[in-house]
Amino acid sequence: xxxxxxxxxxxxxxxxxxxxxxxxxxxxxxxxxxxxxxxxxxxxxxxxxxxxxxxxxxxxxxxxxxxxxxxxxxxxxxxxxxxxxxxxxxxxxxxxxxxxxxxxxxxxxxxxxxxxxxxxxxxxxxxxxxxxxxxxxxxxxxxxxxxxxxxxxxxxxxxxxxxxxxxxxxxxxxxxxxxxxxxxxxxxxxxxxxxxxxxxxxxxxxxxxxxxxxxxxxxxxxxxxxxxxxxxxxxxxxxxxxxxxxxxxxxxxxxxxxxxxxxxxxxxxxxxxxxxxxxxxxxxxxxxxxxxxxxxxxxxxxxxxxxxxxxxxxxxxxxxxxxxxxxxxxxxxxxxxxxxxxxxxxxxxxxxxxxxxxxxxxxxxxxxxxxxxxxxxxxxxxxxxxxxxxxxxxxxxxxxxxxxxxxxxxxxxxxxxxxxxxxxxxxxxxxxxxxxxxxxxxxxxxxxxxxxxxxxxxxxxxxxxxxxxxxxxxxxxxxxxxxxxxxxxxxxxxxxxxxxxxxxxxxxxxxxxxxxxxxxxxxxxxxxxxxxxxxxxxxxxxxxxxxxxxxxxxxxxxxxxxxxxxxxxxxxxxxxxxxxxxxxxxxxxxxxxxxxxxxx
RNA sequence: GGGGUCGUAGCUCAGCUGGUUAGAGCGCCGGCCUGUCACGCCGGAGGUCGCGAGUUCGAGCCUCGUCGGCCCCGCCA
Numbered sequence: 001x002x003x004x005x006x007x008x009x010x011x012x013x014x015x016x017x018x019x020x021x022x023x024x025x026x027x028x029x030x031x032x033x034x035x036x037x038x039x040x041x042x043x044x045x046x047x048x049x050x051x052x053x054x055x056x057x058x059x060x061x062x063x064x065x066x067x068x069x070x071x072x073x074x075x076x077x078x079x080x081x082x083x084x085x086x087x088x089x090x091x092x093x094x095x096x097x098x099x100x101x102x103x104x105x106x107x108x109x110x111x112x113x114x115x116x117x118x119x120x121x122x123x124x125x126x127x128x129x130x131x132x133x134x135x136x137x138x139x140x141x142x143x144x145x146x147x148x149x150x151x152x153x154x155x156x157x158x159x160x161x162x163x164x165x166x167x168x169x170x171x172x173x174x175x176x177x178x179x180x181x182x183x184x185x186x187x188x189x190x191x192x193x194x195x196x197x198x199x200x201x202x203x204x205x206x207x208x209x210x211x212x213x214x215x216x217x218x219x220x221x222x223x224x225x226x227x228x229x230x231x232x233x234x235x236x237x238x239x240x241x242x243x244x245x246x247x248x249x250x251x252x253x254x255x256x257x258x259x260x261x262x263x264x265x266x267x268x269x270x271x272x273x274x275x276x277x278x279x280x281x282x283x284x285x286x287x288x289x290x291x292x293x294x295x296x297x298x299x300x301x302x303x304x305x306x307x308x309x310x311x312x313x314x315x316x317x318x319x320x321x322x323x324x325x326x327x328x329x330x331x332x333x334x335x336x337x338x339x340x341x342x343x344x345x346x347x348x349x350x351x352x353x354x355x356x357x358x359x360x361x362x363x364x365x366x367x368x369x370x371x372x373x374x375x376x377x378x379x380x381x382x383x384x385x386x387x388x389x390x391x392x393x394x395x396x397x398x399x400x401x402x403x404x405x406x407x408x409x410x411x412x413x414x415x416x417x418x419x420x421x422x423x424x425x426x427x428x429x430x431x432x433x434x435x436x437x438x439x440x441x442x443x444x445x446x447x448x449x450x451x452x453x454x455x456x457x458x459x460x461x462x463x464x465x466x467x468x469x470x471x472x473x474x475x476x477x478x479x480x481x482x483x484x485x486x487x488x489x490x491x492x493x494x495x496x497x498x499x500x501x502x503x504x505x506x507x508x509x510x511x512x513x514x515x516x517x518x519x520x521x522x523x524x525x526x527x528x529x530x531x532x533x534x535x536x537x538x539x540x541x542x543x544x545x546x547x548x549x550x551x552x553x554x555x556x557x558x559x560x561x562x563x564x565x566x567x568x569x570x571x572x573x574x575x576x577x578x579x580x581x582x583x584x585x586x587x588x589x590x591x592x593x594x595x596x597x598x599x600x
Numbered sequence: 601g602g603g604g605u606c607g608u609a610g611c612u613c614a615g616c617u618g619g620u621u622a623g624a625g626c627g628c629c630g631g632c633c634u635g636u637c638a639c640g641c642c643g644g645a646g647g648u649c650g651c652g653a654g655u656u657c658g659a660g661c662c663u664c665g666u667c668g669g670c671c672c673c674g675c676c677a
Contacts, residue, residue, distance in 0.1 A: 049634035063637070083627090100635055108637090125628055128611050131638095136611060139669050192677045212677085239676045240601095363603070363673070465677050563670095574670070 012118045017088050024060025026110050030093045037062060037112060038088040038120070040150065041081050042130075051078040055089065055112075058155055061105055063096075064089050064112040074117040084130075084150075086121035089114045138565075143579040145570055157567050160279045161555045165232060167278030168252055171271055177230040177254060182217035184210060184234070190529050191461065193237035196247070204596030210236035213548055215465065216533050218255040219505055222544040223536040230254040232551065241574045243563040244497070244553055248572075251500070252554075255546030261488050261504055264545050265444055268492060271549075272442065272499075281558040284442045288492070292447040297415075301422020303448070306496025307441045309434040311425045313418065314399045315339045316409070325386035328370075331411040338411040339421055342399045343428050346406025347373055353431070354406070360427070361410070364420050370409040374401050383409075426496065443493045447471075450487040451518060459520050464489040466519060467512070467533070468503040469545070475511070482518045488545070494557055502547025509538055 021035040039057035046052075051066040066078035070091065081087065091114040102108035127144055128136040132153045141148040148154060169179070188195045188209035195209035211217075213235050221229045231253045238247060252271070256264060269286040277283045289307075296305045299312045317337045320328045328338050343349075349357075354371050361369040372381040372395075379392065387395070401407045408424060410417045429435050450470050451460040462468060464487060470478060474485040491501035506512045512534070516526050526534060552564040565571035572578050592598065 043637075043639095045636045045639050047634055047636065047639075048632065050636080051634095052636050052639085054637070061637095065635085067634075069634095097635070100637085102637060105637085125610070129627070134611075135613095137607080137669055140611080142669095189677090193675080215677095237676060240674085242676090243671070245676070462677060468677095573668090575668080577668095579669095 010119070011121055014088070014120060015118075017090070017118060019088070022059040023055050023057040023062040024106060026062060026093050026107050026112065028095060028109050031095050031110060033093050034091070035093060035112060036088060036090045037064070039086070041083055041085045041087060044078075044081055044083070046079060051075060051081075053078070053081060053087075053089075055087070056150075058159065060107060062107050062112055063102070063105070064091070064114050065094075066114050066117070070113050071115045071117075074114045077117055077119075078114075081119070082123065083126060084123040084147075085119060086123075088118040088120055090116040139573060139579050142571070142573065145580050149569065154566065157555070157559050157561065158569060160559055161551075161567050164275045164279040164555060164558065165551065167274045168271055169230075169232070171274040172228075172230045172254065175228070175267060175270075177228040178226050179231060180221055180226065180229050181231065182211070182214040182221075182233065186211050186217075189216070192465075193239050196236045196238050199595040199597055201595050212237050213251060214253055215467075216530070218253060218546060219467065219533060219544065220536045222255055222257045223539065223541045225542075227257045227542075228255075229546075241572070241576060243565075244556065246552065246564060246568065246571055247576045249564070250551040252549040252551050253546070254548070255544060257542040257544045259504075259543070259545055261446070261490060261545065264502060264504070264547055265490060268547055268549070269442075272492070272554075275554065276440075276558060279555065279558045282440055284440060288442045288444050290444045290446055293445055293449065294447065296445050297418050297422075301418040301420070301425060302496075303445055304491065304493040304496055304498045305443065305445075306426065306429075306435075307443060308436055308439045308495055309429050311341050311343060311428055311434065313339050313341060313421050313425070316395065316398060319391065319394050319398060323386060323391060324388075325383050328383075328409070328411050336412050337414045337417050338409060339417055340399060340407050340409040341421055341425055341428065342401050342405055342407050343432060344400070344402065344405040345432060346371075346408075346428075347375070347404045349406065349431065357408075357424070357427070361420060361424060364423060368410075369420075369424070370411075372401070372407040372409070374403050374405050374407070376403055439495070441495055445491045445493060446489075447486045448489040448491075449483060450474075450485040450489075450515070451482050453483065460518060462515075462519060463487065464501070464503050466515060466521070466530070467505045469506045469511070470515070475514075478514050478518055490547070492547075492549070494554075497553060497557060498550075499554055499557075500547055500549035502545065504543070504545035507537060507541040507543050509534070512537065 017036055019036055019038045021037055023037055023039050026035065037055060039055045042054040042056040042061060044051065044053050049068070053064045053066070055062050055064050066075040068075040089112060091112045093110050094113050096109060096111050126147060128134060128140055128147070130147060130151050132151055134151070149158065185198060185208040188197070188207070193212050195212065197207040197209055200206045200208060214231060214233055218229050233251055233253050234248055235251050236248050239245070241247065256267070266287070269284070269288055273283045273286060291305065293303055296303050299305070301313050315337055316339060317332045320338050321332050323329050332338060358369045370381065370383050372379055372383065379387070395401065395407070399407055410420050410424070412420070448463050450463060450468060452463050454461040460482060469488045471486040471488060477485050488504035489501065490503065492499045506515060552567055555567040556564045559567060561567060570578065570580070577584065
């Protein structure tokens with residue numbers, strides 16, 4: 001039978017039938033009631049003399065029974081039903097015989113005995129099975145996303161996401177926030193991610209940019225006097241994709257006037273409690289632990305530490321200044337550091353696994369990875385022969401290295417060595433099974449530096465963005481020691497993933513001018529790039545600050561998924577394409593001409 | 601831009617050292633079946649081995665290129 005023939009099954013109109021129960025609803029208390037249910041044929045079990053259908057709607061599954069004793073006509077027609085047909089059934093709820101109760105279904109104690117059947121829609125044979133454990137290639141699933149979304153797990157994910165979003169909106173509404181929209185067609189801003197550009201037909205040669213975030217507009221809304229703004233808004237960044245990065249993603253974006261950092265953090269904690277509770281994840285305990293940027297990078301090698309396990313970094317530079325392992329001593333002499341991680345059960349790793357780690361670290365661009373394995377009969381290490389007795393004792397004392405453990409060492413410029421160890425730490429935790437299940441470690445990282453050296457541009461750039469306020473007490477170092485100035489910026493982290501971040505903004509024009517000067521942005525550039533914000537700030541700007549949270553990532557973590565694609569209805573592939581609609585596509589003839597564009 | 605990995609029936613996969621007519625499970629189609637819930641039993645259809653070159657007497661298998669999925673580095677203020 002061909003596909004075309006399959007689709008030629010006669011379907012019936014809905015007529016005056018109306019649904020009066022959902023599939024997930026009926027229980028023993030409904031026995032004897034007459035119901036009309038509608039949904040999709042999830043599975044059929046045709047025994048000839050009797051036919052069972054699992055009927056599915058978004059609320060769950062109900063077993064419906066076609067028995068000739070109830071209706072010979074419905075029973076005869078039930079043989080023709082197929083997977084994913086849409087049907088309406090009318091009948092009576094009955095208790096199942098005791099031995100046929102299905103404990104795996106919430107409705108498993110009852111069934112609907114069908115008196116009348118209407119076939120509302122037929123279905124072609126499916127391109128893939130709608131099981132939660134189906135491993136079908138993702139491009140096939142995305143091409144038929146409407147089918148993929150019928151899988152209970154994805155249905156559950158999107159319904160849960162809706163509950164979380166609704167709860168967040170309710171929470172912010174209660175806190176006096178106003179939901180305001182900002183432009184999607186906006187102006188490209190310098191630095192940051194690559195923009196998606198939209199050419200303007202009525203202004204040939206000019207383009208809009210899609211917003212990377214509504215940053216400037218929400219600050220202007222503060223100047224406009226709205227005091228508290230929020231938006232669940234789409235943001236666009238034309239960068240390469242990852243499991244937790246899509247070209248368009250959703251932020252919970254908010255901004256508040258007349259507040260300091262503490263107010264934003266407390267409000268955000270409440271928001272996360274509301275969202276987690278609504279989605280069914282454990283609500284976090286508040287207040288969240290705090291950690292400075294300095295502590296995070298020193299102890300964990302990253303500004304988004306996963307504190308669910310140890311394996312912390314230990315610096316050894318001062319012990320190894322004079323060591324005969326020249327490869328280490330030279331790095332210290334040049335101003336770099338030697339830092340390490342002890343895995344107290346690291347001896348479980350085979351020589352081969354250790355070698356693979358060394359090779360892997362090299363792919364991160366590190367000079368190398370040294371390891372010291374503390375065996376019963378002494379140290380085993382490519383560097384063992386360089387260390388004398390005193391050094392060994394001091395290293396063990398500092399790091400806690402004991403028999404059965406392995407010490408991993410990385411030497412290099414401070415930032416780089418820490419970052420490599422931070423990544424090694426995560427990898428070790430995975431290999432050694434040190435990441436506990438069911439832990440939800442929320443954490444604030446604070447006191448980010450305001451500015452940092454950009455290696456490529458060889459100048460200072462803003463760590464957060466150019467409107468981030470410096471610490472008041474660090475202001476006098478802005479010219480003398482700009483890199484030591486701390487920012488009133490903060491990130492919220494969950495289990496090593498950055499959920500979002502924000503800052504208190506500069507609302508005083510003279511401070512903004514000094515920061516621009518430190519960034520090397522001259523007044524002409526300031527006007528050109530940020531003129532409208534500077535204008536706004538000059539007309540009575542309240543102190544203000546805010547933050548943005550990645551809603552997709554939040555839902556992913558709360559729901560235990562490993563990709564944000566599983567919490568987005570219509571995500572894109574790694575090449576930023578949509579296999580269902582075939583976007584992006586070449587422009588139609590004439591479209592480019594209308595826009596005043598020519599292919600290069 | 602770079603690294604890794606995968607691509608064989610609708611789906612998931614097997615396919616030995618390059619050798620006859622490319623297999624399995626699920627799904628699909630037909631038949632039987634009155635208590636199943638991964639129903640069962642019998643039968644059947646279904647293949648551009650991603651695509652293109654090359655090597656070879658001979659390529660699903662080897663080489664090169666290319667397209668696509670996923671993971672990662674760079675990138676993501």
